[in-house]
Amino acid sequence: MFGNSKIFRLALLALSVLLAGNLSAQTVKGTVKDSGGEPVIGATVQEQGTKNVAVTDLDGNFTIKLTGDNPLQISYIGMKTTTVSTKGKTTVAVTLEDEATALDDLVVIGYGSVRKRDLTGAVTSVNAEQIGNTPVANVSEALTGKMAGVNITTTEGSPDADVKIRVRGGGSLSQDNSPLYIVDGFPVESISDISPSEIESIDVLKDASSTAIYGARGANGVIIVTTKSGHEGKPQVNFNASHGWKKVTKLIDVMDPYNYAYYQYELGTAGTSSTTSDYGNYDDLEIWKSVEGNDWQDQMFGRTGQQNMYNVNVSGGSKDLKYNIGYSHTDEESIMVGSGYSKNNVNAKLNAKLT
Missing domain, CATH: 2.20.200 (Outer membrane efflux proteins (OEP))
Structure with missing residues (x-):
């Protein structure tokens, strides 16, 4: 009786070890696709908490042998990392969603977006908050003094005057030195007709490495404007x-009629023996004190x-x-x-x- 009991216990122990071995050697197969239903090639499939890793093939398929009931963590560059439970499963289907990039963390460089710390070219950026803090009617005016190497001047004094932008000065004496303007991926002639309140960010590409994508058109620099978009x-x-x-x-100080006439009298009689000047006799200068003058500066700009x-x-x-x-x-x-x-x-x- 004792021998049979011992054999029974040994059999149970062997069975439990066998089941544990089968559990630890659990194999899971799966497919990884993007939000459009296309297979994701080269996605990393890792058993969470371990160094057990698999990679998806050309069809987005993978096979991984698990060491326990740990969930799978699927990750890919530019997509959100997803965790999937494997408990009681032999096959899984995973859909990775695109990871939204924030404009304040990125710099738009024409052919994509990169983080500022990874950028090697000369790029200057201004965000929506910096533009919105300046109540101006023209976007170009909002950039004044905010970008190193970018000179902004007004062609005339009228409120709707064109604003000239020069990136690192002018490169030609006879040709146009204006930069290339890109608004939401489309080249435009000017950004003066865009409301400052509708701009999300402005990036200025200033050197050859960052403007190479635009060829000769980017020789004078490239100004990339990104307007605001809706969000879910x-x-x-x-x-x-x-x-x-x-x-x-500040206005220029001017003379009143009496002092101006006196000044002209002195100029007209200097070095001559004449007793009169262009403004009459010296004794008649008191007449100018009663003449009311006009300050044209005050009337035009007052x-x-x-x-x-x-x-x-x-x-x-x-x-x-x-x-x-x-x-x-x-x-x-x-x-x-x-x-x-x-x-x-x-x-x-x-x-x-x-x-």
């Missing part, structure tokens, strides 16, 4: 308004200019459809009498996944 979620409405004043800080800016933005969307619609209005009454500026901007951006 509930509709969001943003409204901003600002009011500002403009006034001349007005206090006012600037009103309003913008409203509606954005939102779903997984397959994202939208961003914006409207901005700028109304400026400048310092010079008869000078003013009014502009309306409407911007609509739609990202749709049709199929």
Whole structure:
């Protein structure tokens, strides 16, 4: 009886060891695809907590022998890492989603986006917050003083004057030195008609290595503008308004009629024996004290200019459809009498996944 009991216990022990061995040698097969249903080649499949790793083949398939009930961790560059439970499973199907990149962590360089710490070319960036803190009607004015090596000048004093941008100075005496403007991937002639409130980021490519993708057109630098896009979620409405004043800080001091006539009298009689000048006899200078003068500077530039800016933005969307619609209005009454500026901007951006 004792011998039979001992044999029974030994049999149970052997069976448990056999089952444990089968459990530890569990084999799991699976397929890894992206959100579009295409196989992901070279994705890393790792048993969590161990160094047991497999890689997907050309069809996105993999086979891995597990050492326990640990879940699988599937990862791939540019996609979100996914964890899958393997308990009681021999096959799994995994779909990896694209990982959204934030513009404030990346720099747009024409042929993609890279992190600033990995970038070797000369690139300067300005984000939406820096642009929005400057209440100006023109995007170019918002960049003034914010980028090293980028010179921004106004062609004239009118409020709607064109703004010239030069990246690291001019390279030609006879040809145009303007940089190449790229807005959301499309080349444009100017960025003056874009509302500052609709800009997400501005990246300036300043050297040959970063502008090589554009060839000769990028010889004077490339300014890449990325406008705001809608994001998945509930509709969001943003409204901003600002009011500002403009006034001349310093005018040139001028003479009144009496002092001006006296000055001209001295100029006209210097070095001569004549007792008269272009302004009459010396005894008649007192007449100019009663003449009322005009300060033309004050009459032309003495007005206090006012600037009103309003913008409203509606954005939102779903997984397959994202939208961003914006409207901005700028109304400026400048310092010079008869000078003013009014502009309306409407911007609509739609990202749709049709199929």
